[in-house]
Amino acid sequence: MSGMNKADLQAVLRRAAWQLERRSAELNDLDARTGDGDMGSTLASISKALCDEIEDLPEELGECFGGVVRVIGATSGSSLSAVAMTGFHRMAAETKGRTTVPWPALGGLLQLAVKSMQERSGADLGDKSVIDGLMSVAEAVSEETDPTIMAALADAAVTRSLDTFRDRPSRIGRARLAPRQGIGQDDPGMVALKRVIEAIRRSDDGPSADSVMRAKAGSTSP
Amino acid sequence: MKKILNSPDSYVDQALAGMVLAHPAAYRQAGTKGRVIARRYTKEVGKVGIASGGGFGHLPLFAGYVGTGLLDSCAVGDVFAGPSLDDVEQALRVANLGAGILCVIGNYGGDKMVFGMAAEALEAEGVEIETVVVADDVASAPPENAVTRRGVAGVVLAFKIAGAAAESSRSLRDTAAVTRKALESCRSIGVALSSCTVPKAGKPTFELEDDAIEMGMGIHGEQGVWRGALRSADDLADEMLDRLQADCPLQGGDRVAVLCNSLGATPLDELYILYRHLAGRLASMEVEIAFPLMGHYATSMEMAGASLTVMKLDDELASLLQAPARCPHWKDLQCPE
Numbered sequence: 001m002s003g004m005n006k007a008d009l010q011a012v013l014r015r016a017a018w019q020l021e022r023r024s025a026e027l028n029d030l031d032a033r034t035g036d037g038d039m040g041s042t043l044a045s046i047s048k049a050l051c052d053e054i055e056d057l058p059e060e061l062g063e064c065f066g067g068v069v070r071v072i073g074a075t076s077g078s079s080l081s082a083v084a085m086t087g088f089h090r091m092a093a094e095t096k097g098r099t100t101v102p103w104p105a106l107g108g109l110l111q112l113a114v115k116s117m118q119e120r121s122g123a124d125l126g127d128k129s130v131i132d133g134l135m136s137v138a139e140a141v142s143e144e145t146d147p148t149i150m151a152a153l154a155d156a157a158v159t160r161s162l163d164t165f166r167d168r169p170s171r172i173g174r175a176r177l178a179p180r181q182g183i184g185q186d187d188p189g190m191v192a193l194k195r196v197i198e199a200i201r202r203s204d205d206g207p208s209a210d211s212v213m214r215a216k217a218g219s220t221s222p
Numbered sequence: 223m224k225k226i227l228n229s230p231d232s233y234v235d236q237a238l239a240g241m242v243l244a245h246p247a248a249y250r251q252a253g254t255k256g257r258v259i260a261r262r263y264t265k266e267v268g269k270v271g272i273a274s275g276g277g278f279g280h281l282p283l284f285a286g287y288v289g290t291g292l293l294d295s296c297a298v299g300d301v302f303a304g305p306s307l308d309d310v311e312q313a314l315r316v317a318n319l320g321a322g323i324l325c326v327i328g329n330y331g332g333d334k335m336v337f338g339m340a341a342e343a344l345e346a347e348g349v350e351i352e353t354v355v356v357a358d359d360v361a362s363a364p365p366e367n368a369v370t371r372r373g374v375a376g377v378v379l380a381f382k383i384a385g386a387a388a389e390s391s392r393s394l395r396d397t398a399a400v401t402r403k404a405l406e407s408c409r410s411i412g413v414a415l416s417s418c419t420v421p422k423a424g425k426p427t428f429e430l431e432d433d434a435i436e437m438g439m440g441i442h443g444e445q446g447v448w449r450g451a452l453r454s455a456d457d458l459a460d461e462m463l464d465r466l467q468a469d470c471p472l473q474g475g476d477r478v479a480v481l482c483n484s485l486g487a488t489p490l491d492e493l494y495i496l497y498r499h500l501a502g503r504l505a506s507m508e509v510e511i512a513f514p515l516m517g518h519y520a521t522s523m524e525m526a527g528a529s530l531t532v533m534k535l536d537d538e539l540a541s542l543l544q545a546p547a548r549c550p551h552w553k554d555l556q557c558p559e
Binding site for chain 2: 037076
């Protein structure tokens with residue numbers, strides 16, 4: 001069975017880094033509404049540092065994810081960075097010694113990463129953070145075999161999370177100090193995730209999220 | 223933006239370089255990028271190391287308090303952004319003097335997670351580590367949710383207690399315990415008169431009308447408890463003290479440390495005007511100010527405003543606060559006659 005290897009991971013990281021650098025101002029503006037307005041700059045710094053490392057990643061996936069942890073660890077200490085490092089660290093541990101992760105297992109791997117992120121940050125599902133978006137993505141792609149379909153499902157899942165949480169208060173991070181301020185606002189971490197997934201999807205010219213969802217629901221409409 | 227700088231990107235590194243050049247006998251830069259401030263001379267092998275770290279823009283907090291009887295090392299992040307994992311890990315290695323490390327940090331998500339990860343890395347090598355999280359800002363959460371409060375100027379008093387305890391050869395467990403005890407009765411609140419500007423943002427963090435103030439604002443411009451017209455110094459002092467007392471009541475016979483802190487632009491003159499009234503109020507309650515501190519301790523760059531911190535003292539805490547400390551920024555105003 002085919003699965004994600006180093007080349008796939010490199011492609012995802014390249015796209016993610018490119019997108020996060022480009023979206024820096026948008027994410028800063030969003031973050032400024034409930035936080036200190038530096039999320040876009042932080043993610044752009046990490047992305048820049050990541051670009052220097054992507055081409056030299058080793059074949060072993062555990063080492064690849066470990067390399068991502070090292071890049072973030074050397075670049076930033078924001079809470080989002082710490083959460084991301086924790087997730088990549090768990091994925092490094094889970095993929096140690098492996099060069100491929102079968103596509104159907106990717107959702108499970110992501111769920112383990114999200115669980116570690118929750119433990120580290122103290123964030124619960126429902127607190128309105130990137131963790132909610134990631135968990136919905138992990139569940140949506142679980143057991144899927146086609147990476148193109150997975151990307152579309154991920155896009156639909158994070159869009160759904162954004163819609164679900166938009167009118168809820170923020171209960172974690174700096175936004176927790178004035179939770180009602182978050183009502184009506186998208187969580188910037190979830191938006192960053194959405195932008196990354198959009199960039200990954202554009203790289204594979206896959207089906208639209210809507211068409212995949214319709215197909216899964218058994219619809220015959222085009 | 224009107225600031226003395228060469229470029230926003232070099233703001234932190236050039237300020238740190240200048241700080242070390244200005245105080246060569248006190249500080250040295252460590253870490254691969256110079257983002258760890260360490261004591262120039264550390265002779266006390268075998269004592270508990272005190273480490274901290276946090277975002278820049280609050281000097282003298284955090285890195286300014288590296289010194290004898292205070293911090294052994296401090297990891298420095300960007301302006302209002304926590305230090306990186308690498309820098310925190312290196313700060314902990316610098317502070318590892320053979321008897322364990324106590325991390326004293328503010329209650330901020332990124333700092334807690336990064337210090338947690340760095341601590342795990344050293345613990346895996348057999349180093350004992352404890353962490354004390356300072357959450358003293360009463361304006362940031364109600365008492366029933368006190369564990370989520372921000373750490374503000376009370377961090378400075380925590381550094382002094384922890385540093386003095388470590389200097390007197392206490393164990394890691396005792397040093398952590400006495401620091402936690404001090405923080406149980408330490409409360410702070412700030413009032414902002416004007417905003418600060420993060421260099422890379424280039425515009426004020428928040429807008430505040432010329433005649434307006436915000437009570438309870440955090441040291442990064444986090445929302446306070448009310449925004450309204452400027453009031454007299456005595457009224458402000460009353461409200462700040464009342465809010466601290468509502469959370470941690472004082473009574474006749476209590477001894478306290480009082481830290482009247484400038485958030486950056488507010489001059490010592492205005493702090494003394496606040497203190498005059500506070501001292502009168504406390505005297506009328508028969509509360510003894512055993513340890514007054516006034517000046518720039520925990521700032522938000524050029525933000526105008528002040529914060530008030532009150533910590534209740536017993537003999538042990540008073541003695542640790544009064545123990546000698548050597549650091550360019552520790553100002554003990556108790557000048558013996």
